[in-house]
Amino acid sequence: MNVFDYLFSGSKNLEKEFVLGSKEAISFSELYANSLKVASYFKESVGKEKAIVLIAPNSTFFITAYLAILKSGNICIPLNYGVEQATLEYVLGSTNCSLVVTTKALAKKLNQSLENCLVEEDVEQIIQEQKVINFDAFLDSNKVAEIIFTSGSTGLPKGVMLSHKNIITNTESILGYLKLTSKDVMCVVLPFFYCYGLSLLHTHLKVGGSIVLNNNFIFLGTVISDMQKYKCTGFAGVPSHFQILLKKSKTFKDTKFPYLKYVTQAGGKLHSNFIDEFTNAFPEINFYIMYGQTEATARLSYLAPENLPSKIKSIGKAIPNVELKIVDEKGMEVAVNKEGELIAKGDNIMLGYYKDNKATEETLVDGWLYTGDIAKKDEEDFIYLVDRKKAILKVGGKRVSPKEIEAVVLEVPGVIDCSIVGVIDEVQGEALQAIVVINKDDKEDAMKAQILEYCAKKLSLYKIPRNFVFKKAIAMNATGKKTKY
Amino acid sequence: MITTTETRDKIREYIIESTFGDTEDIQDNTLIFEAGLLDSMGLLFLIEYIKEEFSIETNDAELVVDNFKSIDSISDFIESKVGKE
Numbered sequence: 068m069n070v071f072d073y074l075f076s077g078s079k080n081l082e083k084e085f086v087l088g089s090k091e092a093i094s095f096s097e098l099y100a101n102s103l104k105v106a107s108y109f110k111e112s113v114g115k116e117k118a119i120v121l122i123a124p125n126s127t128f129f130i131t132a133y134l135a136i137l138k139s140g141n142i143c144i145p146l147n148y149g150v151e152q153a154t155l156e157y158v159l160g161s162t163n164c165s166l167v168v169t170t171k172a173l174a175k176k177l178n179q180s181l182e183n184c185l186v187e188e189d190v191e192q193i194i195q196e197q198k199v200i201n202f203d204a205f206l207d208s209n210k211v212a213e214i215i216f217t218s219g220s221t222g223l224p225k226g227v228m229l230s231h232k233n234i235i236t237n238t239e240s241i242l243g244y245l246k247l248t249s250k251d252v253m254c255v256v257l258p259f260f261y262c263y264g265l266s267l268l269h270t271h272l273k274v275g276g277s278i279v280l281n282n283n284f285i286f287l288g289t290v291i292s293d294m295q296k297y298k299c300t301g302f303a304g305v306p307s308h309f310q311i312l313l314k315k316s317k318t319f320k321d322t323k324f325p326y327l328k329y330v331t332q333a334g335g336k337l338h339s340n341f342i343d344e345f346t347n348a349f350p351e352i353n354f355y356i357m358y359g360q361t362e363a364t365a366r367l368s369y370l371a372p373e374n375l376p377s378k379i380k381s382i383g384k385a386i387p388n389v390e391l392k393i394v395d396e397k398g399m400e401v402a403v404n405k406e407g408e409l410i411a412k413g414d415n416i417m418l419g420y421y422k423d424n425k426a427t428e429e430t431l432v433d434g435w436l437y438t439g440d441i442a443k444k445d446e447e448d449f450i451y452l453v454d455r456k457k458a459i460l461k462v463g464g465k466r467v468s469p470k471e472i473e474a475v476v477l478e479v480p481g482v483i484d485c486s487i488v489g490v491i492d493e494v495q496g497e498a499l500q501a502i503v504v505i506n507k508d509d510k511e512d513a514m515k516a517q518i519l520e521y522c523a524k525k526l527s528l529y530k531i532p533r534n535f536v537f538k539k540a541i542a543m544n545a546t547g548k549k550t551k552y
Numbered sequence: 553m554i555t556t557t558e559t560r561d562k563i564r565e566y567i568i569e570s571t572f573g574d575t576e577d578i579q580d581n582t583l584i585f586e587a588g589l590l591d592s593m594g595l596l597f598l599i600e601y602i603k604e605e606f607s608i609e610t611n612d613a614e615l616v617v618d619n620f621k622s623i624d625s626i627s628d629f630i631e632s633k634v635g636k637e
Contacts, residue, residue, distance in 0.1 A: 285592035288615040523572035
């Protein structure tokens with residue numbers, strides 16, 4: 068089954084609005100009709116099983132194009148609109164992508180010629196003129212539906228291949244434990260190029276609920292007033308969202324959200340203090356701690372709100388249709404309270420990494436996904452994350468490879484050595500700190516300015532370290548290796 | 553008293569410095585968030601800067617796109633606050 072047909076199975080004729088908001092709105096039936104036309108265009112002009120890159124902020128434009136690519140049998144590659152030029156070129160080249168769907172403004176910024184791009188006006192025109200063609204009634208649901216590029220521990224981005232079945236399974240599981248209905252309205256501040264954001268799109272479309280798009284979370288005034296105006300029942304965030312609401316907003320904790328039933332938090336660890344602060348301020352709102360990764364489509368576990376008081380540090384238990392185990396280096400399950408690697412099995416686990424058999428073989432073993440997270444279980448089978456095996460940091464919910472940033476900083480003249488580490492940050496959850504070794508004669512301020520300027524040219528904003536510690540090189544030994552700094 | 557031009561110059565200078573942007577690319581009416589020059593963290597730092605430089609507190613209700621979308625709108629926002637305080 069094509070995931071498009073699954074998502075619209077109960078909602079394609081609904082006249083109610085799926086996307087709500089002051090900027091734009093669209094009903095289910097209109098979204099269905101528009102995306103079928105665009106899908107027909109893709110099938111006729113691109114073919115099938117071809118990569119189509121999609122770069123756009125959350126909007127009906129994004130949603131229409133995304134659904135159309137899936138329906139057409141092609142492969143959607145959603146990319147961060149802050150993507151670095153080099154990463155974009157790498158993705159376009161390695162996937163032989165011939166078409167980029169993006170906004171006019173982003174096409175210019177990303178140096179893409181409009182000839183190879185499909186922008187807003189083109190999609191509008193297709194919706195006006197295109198005739199809907201026939202699609203194969205049956206589609207092998209193990210076919211790749213999308214490839215989500217994520218930071219790999221080696222520094223190069225890795226393409227996570229997700230099938231139609233992966234998305235369908237994970238959507239069913241999430242709907243199962245969150246018990247969403249057509250009455251639910253989600254305030255979406257998470258971008259759709261990221262698996263957590265996409266899961267909100269999938270679940271609410273499937274269940275006939277609605278979403279309110281808000282692309283600038285930091286405009287707290289707009290977010291809070293939208294939540295009230297559109298009667299949002301749910302809010303999903305990464306640690307930094309909750310930390311900003313609790314620490315940077317002066318009125319949030321005193322604001323009333325009469326319609327808000329629940330909030331979900333994933334994308335890294337939110338310190339228990341913040342969870343306590345939130346639940347004390349809003350005892351009537353259910354707080355779900357969740358855990359997952361792109362390799363699992365989105366979700367692997369959740370902690371039910373009723374267990375929060377006694378298990379606040381836990382990521383809960385496996386979601387429906389997922390099996391979780393903690394194993395030692397030989398793959399044997401470890402005893403209660405013993406640490407091991409968390410592994411997962413289920414129909415939501417990715418097909419593999421795009422054109423990277425070695426990484427796929429290391430990560431998928433005998434049908435189990437090795438998450439790279441070190442965890443332990445208590446007597447009641449609640450899982451606790453202890454550490455990360457892979458060298459990956461999470462900043463604002465996004466995966467960041469220290470190696471990638473270190474390589475850029477090391478290109479700055481005068482930098483002798485650099486290591487990027489995660490430090491606890493009141494707002495971002497985990498923030499990047501650069502520990503930089505420079506010559507004893509170099510000025511720290513000048514070096515910092517140089518490094519920042521260079522990073523700004525080479526890296527997306529969220530990958531730029533904000534925090535610097537300088538160490539001065541004092542001595543080198545005969546082989547030129549650092550002996551002390 | 554700070555003039556409108558001075559406010560605008562200071563904001564422009566801050567944004568160009570903090571984003572390492574090219575002067576030519578950043579006009580007073582450039583939509584700085586849509587153009588991807590600033591992200592969420594960038595806005596938080598900008599609000600801190602406005603607090604220090606102009607002694608202006610931005611409250612939640614004022615944290616809306618219209619007040620911060622461009623150098624022009626940020627300057628207008630600061631002017632309106634200075635006038636009141």
